[in-house]
Amino acid sequence: VSGAPDAARGDRLVELLSERQLGCLLVTNLVNVRWLTGFTGTNGACVLTRDERLFVTDFRYTDQAREQVRGGFEPLTGERDLLGDLAKRLRGRSGFDDAHLSVRAHGKLAEAAPAGVELVAAGGLVEGLREVKDGDELRAIREAATLADAVYDYMLERGFGARTELEVARDLEREIRARGAEPSFETIVAAAENGARPHAFPRDVRVPERTLVAVDLGCRLDGYCSDCTRTLASGDPGPGAVDLYELVRSAQEAALGAVRAGAELRDVDAVARDMIEAAGHGERFGHGLGHGVGLEVHEGPRLAKTADGELTAGNVVTVEPGVYLPGELGVRIEDLVVVTENGCEVLSGFTKTLTTAG
Numbered sequence: 001v002s003g004a005p006d007a008a009r010g011d012r013l014v015e016l017l018s019e020r021q022l023g024c025l026l027v028t029n030l031v032n033v034r035w036l037t038g039f040t041g042t043n044g045a046c047v048l049t050r051d052e053r054l055f056v057t058d059f060r061y062t063d064q065a066r067e068q069v070r071g072g073f074e075p076l077t078g079e080r081d082l083l084g085d086l087a088k089r090l091r092g093r094s095g096f097d098d099a100h101l102s103v104r105a106h107g108k109l110a111e112a113a114p115a116g117v118e119l120v121a122a123g124g125l126v127e128g129l130r131e132v133k134d135g136d137e138l139r140a141i142r143e144a145a146t147l148a149d150a151v152y153d154y155m156l157e158r159g160f161g162a163r164t165e166l167e168v169a170r171d172l173e174r175e176i177r178a179r180g181a182e183p184s185f186e187t188i189v190a191a192a193e194n195g196a197r198p199h200a201f202p203r204d205v206r207v208p209e210r211t212l213v214a215v216d217l218g219c220r221l222d223g224y225c226s227d228c229t230r231t232l233a234s235g236d237p238g239p240g241a242v243d244l245y246e247l248v249r250s251a252q253e254a255a256l257g258a259v260r261a262g263a264e265l266r267d268v269d270a271v272a273r274d275m276i277e278a279a280g281h282g283e284r285f286g287h288g289l290g291h292g293v294g295l296e297v298h299e300g301p302r303l304a305k306t307a308d309g310e311l312t313a314g315n316v317v318t319v320e321p322g323v324y325l326p327g328e329l330g331v332r333i334e335d336l337v338v339v340t341e342n343g344c345e346v347l348s349g350f351t352k353t354l355t356t357a358g
C-alpha cells in the first residue's frame, strides 16, 4: 500500500463545496489533511477552491511535503503559524472546520483574510467522505485486521500463564510491533470483574484461572486501524459465564446478519440490543453496537440507538455488543466488517467459539 491518495478525494470534496455554495474550504484537521494529501507531518493545512488545491506547511516539512503530498495539491511553505498564510488564500464564502478550529484561531483568520471573505462553519465535510473507503484504504484495513488475527493466534499459543493483565497486554503490543505495525489503541486485557468495565485498563493483577478474559486490540498499518475484541476463558468459567458468552455471541452474529448498504444505523444496533434485552440484560449493554474505523480507530458512522442515517457500501464498522455484570464479569465480541451492497465482509478471522487459553 503506497498510502498516496489520488485526486478523486479532492474532487468529491469540491462537489460538496458547490452543493453548499462555498467558494473555498479550509481544512485544518491533520487527519483530514492526511486523507486528502497523504501528508503525515504535524503542521499542515489545505485550502481548496474549484480551481486550486493548496497545501501549506512550514519550513520543517518542506521536503517531506514534496515527497508525500499528492491528490492534486500544490505544496507551499509558509510561516510556522500557518493561519496568516492560509487566511490570504481564502476567497468569498469560505468554509472552516468549526469542530476543530479554536475561537482564537478563528479570530486570527477573520482578521487576516482579504476583504469579502465570509467565514462559514462547515465541519464534518471531509469526515463524511472518509466514511466510505476506497480500494487502497480497504487493503490497508484488511491487512491490519489480518495482523490482529495473527496476534490473537500468538496469544492463544502463549496462553495467559501466571501473568498479570498488564504483562499479557504489553506482550501483545510487543508482538504487534514485531510484526511491523503499531497498536491502534492501548491493548485491553481484562479478566473477571475487570472485564465488566467496557473501557477497562489492564491491571497489575494475575489473570485468575477459570474465568472470562476480554481482550481488545488493534493494529495500525500505513495509518489505517483495525479493532477486534475476543472474550476468552482461562479454564472452565462455569455455566453462567458460558450462557452469557453464548448470548452475546448470538446477538453479535444476528447483528452481523443485519449489516448491509441501506440498513438504518439504529436498526442494526437494535438487532443485538433487542436480543440482549429479551434475555434480561438490556441495562448491562451500555454502549453503542459499533463505530467506523479508518485513519482513526473511532470515526463515523456510529451504530447506536440514537444514530441517524444508514449504512453505505464501503463503510468499515465494528459490530461489538457486550454485556457487563458489575463486580462479576463481562463479555464483548467485536468484529471489523466492510459494508457491501448485500451484506458485509467480515475482516476479523479469529474464532468466536469460546476458547480456553491456558
Ligand code: ZN
Pocket (backbone or CB within 6 Å): 216, 217, 227, 228, 229, 334
Ligand atoms: Zn475494540
Ligand code: ZN
Pocket (backbone or CB within 6 Å): 227, 291, 318, 320, 334
Ligand atoms: Zn471498537
